Amino acid sequence: MRIKKPFGILALALFLSAPAAAGPLPPxxxxxxxxxxxxxxxxxxxxxxxxxxxxxxxxxxxxxxxxxxxxxxxxxxxxxxxxxxxxxxxxxxxxxxxxxxxxxxxxxxxxxxxxxxxxxxxxxxxxxxxxxxxxxxxxxxxxxxxxGANFNRALLKYALKDRKSKRVLQLIEDNAAGHSNAEAMRPYIAEYGGQLVGEVLAPENLSDPTEVLNQVAAIPADVVTVVISGDNQIKLFSRIDPRVLERQFWIVGEVDWEELYPAPGTPRPLFGTTWAWNLDxxxxxxxxxxxxxxxxxxxxxxxxxxxxxxxxxxxxxxxxxxxxxxxxxxxxxxxxxxxxxxxxxxxxxxxxxxxxxxxxxxxTIYIARWKPDPARPERGIEIVGRVSPEQAQHAPEKNTRLESLTETPRYSP
The missing domain is CATH 3.40.50.2300 (Response regulator)
Structure with a gap:
């Protein structure tokens, strides 16, 4: 670029310091x-x-x-x-x-x-x-x-209300989420008058649930709480005799749509959710x-x-x-x-x-049940009750400790 004198030095300085033409902001x-x-x-x-x-x-x-x-x-x-x-x-x-x-x-x-x-x-x-x-x-x-603490608090109150015998068995997926949910559930079992009579661990890589279900059957219980998710949950309930769900009160802390809809012929007991497509x-x-x-x-x-x-x-x-x-x-x-x-x-x-x-x-926490309908699986979910946020809140969270803002680095992308 050629700069004419006597304005050359000044013009060059202005050129170098001038902002670039405004362009689109980065995403x-x-x-x-x-x-x-x-x-x-x-x-x-x-x-x-x-x-x-x-x-x-x-x-x-x-x-x-x-x-x-x-x-x-x-x-x-x-x-x-x-x-x-x-x-x-x-x-x-x-x-x-x-x-x-x-x-x-x-x-x-x-x-x-x-x-x-x-x-x-x-x-x-x-x-x-x-x-x-x-x-x-x-x-x-x-x-x-x-x-799971929110879901199980709502479900346990429902399951143990007016029940004479309140023996509770926990069926737990052997991973961090399973143990965390089971631990959070125990105070609510006691709060609603239940008696914890045992726990059965299911492997995270659950290929065949037969042995797990045999262990559950060997422990006398009135209520069975299930903390198993994903494809493992589908495998588990595909092997449970529906008559077992009639004799015992089974509850599942949370069942996602992705565990119901792909297996429309697999029964489920009462479970918790946060939303369903047919909510009014x-x-x-x-x-x-x-x-x-x-x-x-x-x-x-x-x-x-x-x-x-x-x-x-x-x-x-x-x-x-x-x-x-x-x-x-x-x-x-x-x-x-x-x-x-x-x-x-x-x-x-x-x-x-x-x-x-x-x-x-x-x-809001919703209590739901699943009525299998292989022909129209989207119709299988039915909401039977709901619990307010205040009623479902997990009490220990009032003592959660977060890092302070001064301990949290500034980040401005």
Missing amino acids: ILIAHVAPTTGRFALHAEADRRGAEMAIEDFNRQGGVLGREIVLISSNPTMDAKKSAEVAETLITRNKVGFMVGAIASNVAASMSAVAQKYGVIFINTNSSAPSESLENAHRSKFVFDAS TPGSQAFVERYRQRYGHTRLDWPGDVTHAAYLATRALLEAIARAGTTDNHAIIAQLEQYRAEPRSRMQHDAAYMDPVSHHLQQ
Whole structure:
């Protein structure tokens, strides 16, 4: 470039210091992390769909803070060490702004610890171990699924009410989530007059449930509580004689749609959930119709609680960014700690609110049952009752200890 004198030096200085022409703002990069292989693969797909639908809502309106939102997917596997490595790579190499997902609680615990190290906000959309909002809670993590403690508190009260004999047996998946849920359940067994008479452990890699069911049958019990999830739950109940469920009162802390819909001929006892496609609540039918328009041709052609939770959790994150007016993590954390959603926007019967102490969303718990109908499996779910957020809240969460904001690094993607 040729500069004319006598203005050459001044013109060159102005040229070098002038800002570049304004261009489009960089996108906000969100990583969706959930195990896309193994027994939670269908859950991971359902979770990602919910996040996608929420992001589409905002991108149709120009994104957030004038920035497009881009979702990338990563498979952390079910291995805690590998999950931590994936989180490290996403943050340091891919420069993601936020992380959503989880499904498996050990994955959530591992990845969120890494996220806290950098100050990256982690939205746990769907994993239900009580430990997620107790010993594994973090200032930068927010848990949007109800926990097994919430579900089992509601179910145990229902199961033990007016029952003369209250012997309770726990059937537990032998992993962190299973043990966390079982431990959280025990005080409620005692609170409602139950007597814990034993526990049976089911291996995490449950290929044949016969031996597990034989152990259960050998222990006299009136109520059997089941803390088993994913494909293992399908295998278990496919081998249970329905007459056993008639003689004993079995309850399952949580049954996701992804454990019901693919196995329409498999019976289930009473269970807990946070949403069902046929709920008569404001907004539910419109959400179902929108989902069906996009995914009605797929294997999971009706939406369930996992998609619902991921959708609302991702929306909560994006709304918090918009309200904060910045991507600064401290400002967004402050907004998420004040999160409250009225029934209409939650598609539930009660308002939901974020507990600022535990960073765990308190929401309506529904008691449901499953009437298998192989011809029309979407019709199998029936809601028989509900419990308010206050009635289902897990008491130990009032003592959760989070890192302070000063201990949480600033992060502004």
